[in-house]
Amino acid sequence: MTWRDMYRSASFRGATFKVESADSAYGRRQAVHEHALRDVPYTEDLGRRAREFTVTGYLVGENYHLERDTLIEACETPGPGQLVHPYRGELTVVCRGLSVSETSQNGGMCRVSITFLEAGEASYPRAVTDSVNAISRAGNSVISAAQAGFVERFITDGFPGFVLEAATQRLQVITDFLGAPGGINLAGELEAAASFSRALRNLADNAMSIVQQPEQLASRLIDMVDLASDAYGENAGALFVGLMEQVSAPYGGLTNTPSRRQQAMNHEALNELVRQVSLPAAARAAVSVDYPSYQDANSARQTLVELIDTEMERTGNDEAYVTLGALRTEVARGIPQPEVDLPQLIEYTPPATLPSLLVAYKLYGDASRADEIVSRNKPHHPGFLPGGQQLEVLSDG
Structure with a gap:
């Protein structure tokens, strides 16, 4: 696929905007130790730095101000949100800052510059029982x-x-x-x-x-x-x-x-x-x-x-x-061990009689899990899971 095929229309939390340019920053975190009377420093690696994405674009049209307000609200909402990046696809990020530029000379539009940081996850030490x-x-x-x-x-x-x-x-x-x-x-x-x-x-x-x-x-x-x-x-x-x-x-x-x-x-x-x-x-x-x-x-x-x-x-x-x-x-x-996150059993009803391979692919994107569905539900024939009849399947699809 070419880059044009992979290009996505940009949005953040569902608020859309046009993109002129997109910059990304990557790298490592370091602590540089420079000791007295030592000519050679020591650089300590502290892990990967948070990835940063800066997008410059615009909103245009008779009702651009409504789209502007929606984008401002999206950026001021606490917590992580989904960014559809034109070149990077879907990312879970937090909005670090949004700047909006409007002029009377260019009416009916505003220019925006938004900086996002990857959201990551909060990892804190916690006590776990050795079951x-x-x-x-x-x-x-x-x-x-x-x-x-x-x-x-x-x-x-x-x-x-x-x-x-x-x-x-x-x-x-x-x-x-x-x-x-x-x-x-x-x-x-x-x-x-x-x-x-x-x-x-x-x-x-x-x-x-x-x-x-x-x-x-x-x-x-x-x-x-x-x-x-x-x-x-x-x-x-x-x-x-x-x-x-x-x-x-x-x-x-x-x-x-x-x-x-x-x-x-x-x-x-x-x-x-x-x-x-x-x-x-x-x-x-x-x-x-x-x-x-x-x-x-x-x-x-x-x-x-x-x-x-x-x-x-x-x-x-x-x-x-x-x-x-x-x-x-x-x-x-x-039992089960508290730190183990097990999938739940849920009910799924095929809309029509389908082979187990197709049902596995529809549920999990993985046809090889057909045996799992067959083993749990024991149909008369794995090639024909009756439509309209409930199946027990795992929720981790």
């Missing part, structure tokens, strides 16, 4: 409280063999789910998956002996959850939500003897430990996800908050209750 570490710290407190409560309640020593067997079977249910959670695939590094598989197999093979040592059992389960987080990667959150569902059903056996009551207590204690260790892991996974939209992040947060609320209602461990409350606060505050 990842805050959730991790709160989660560690939950795990410590859960471990202490479990060791106090879980006992197999001194009871009949069926108490030990029942606890072993319960542990095997947990390890079976971790190994094959149904539809949730390993998504971490290969080495992490291998380490997880070895540790899980070792825990399952030695379940009966480990169950007889409550402290070791708690420690091994905590380690398994950490290894599972790495092995399942981006699918870890779904894994732990599923695991919590596996250990949420109340004990349904007999409790008519001391041994049966201990069997029931062991069942509940093991379930509670797994839930209270899985919750922090699910929270750590959720805060690290790159959510496509604010609504997706909000849904994940709401799911976690509800799970924590349920656990707080059912636990009899006072320390766990307090630490779960602290974790809930950090989850509500940190």
Whole structure:
């Protein structure tokens, strides 16, 4: 394209004017240090200087004075505005000064000279909560409280063999789910998956002996959850939500003897430990996800908050209750992370049946985002998005 093709009619905040010449100033900011008894100065670079645009032009016509007043008002309005520069295109600027020259010799017109500065943005230091570490710290407190409560309640020593067997079977249910959670695939590094598989197999093979040592059992389960987080990667959150569902059903056996009551207590204690260790892991996974939209992040947060609320209602461990409350606060505050500006989901209705490629281009100027629209809306055929039917799309177009 030639310069004539790119030439634009000038305006500022919608107030138009004719242009005779346009000057621009660029460069760097420097501080020159000239020290006593030193012949060689030192010039310190302080960054790029604000770009300055000076436009000289005129307004002409029977009603030029109305256009003049509109331009004066535009220049006296506080804050940045949009300048359509004849040679530079659209710029966000502030008006530094406007001079108007009128003479009786040249009636029906005025000459104007306007100086603009690029608006830039106000950047001030601000405190930002480290959501990842805050959730991790709160989660560690939950795990410590859960471990202490479990060791106090879980006992197999001194009871009949069926108490030990029942606890072993319960542990095997947990390890079976971790190994094959149904539809949730390993998504971490290969080495992490291998380490997880070895540790899980070792825990399952030695379940009966480990169950007889409550402290070791708690420690091994905590380690398994950490290894599972790495092995399942981006699918870890779904894994732990599923695991919590596996250990949420109340004990349904007999409790008519001391041994049966201990069997029931062991069942509940093991379930509670797994839930209270899985919750922090699910929270750590959720805060690290790159959510496509604010609504997706909000849904994940709401799911976690509800799970924590349920656990707080059912636990009899006072320390766990307090630490779960602290974790809930950090989850509500940190998901999505405050410094992340996520697009919103909005509704868009195609005016006619269109291919997803064309809809993506119309919305975002990027046809490659068609898969995103198809994935979210699941039409019968990506080549035919029905006209008149609402679609969910992201607002960042």
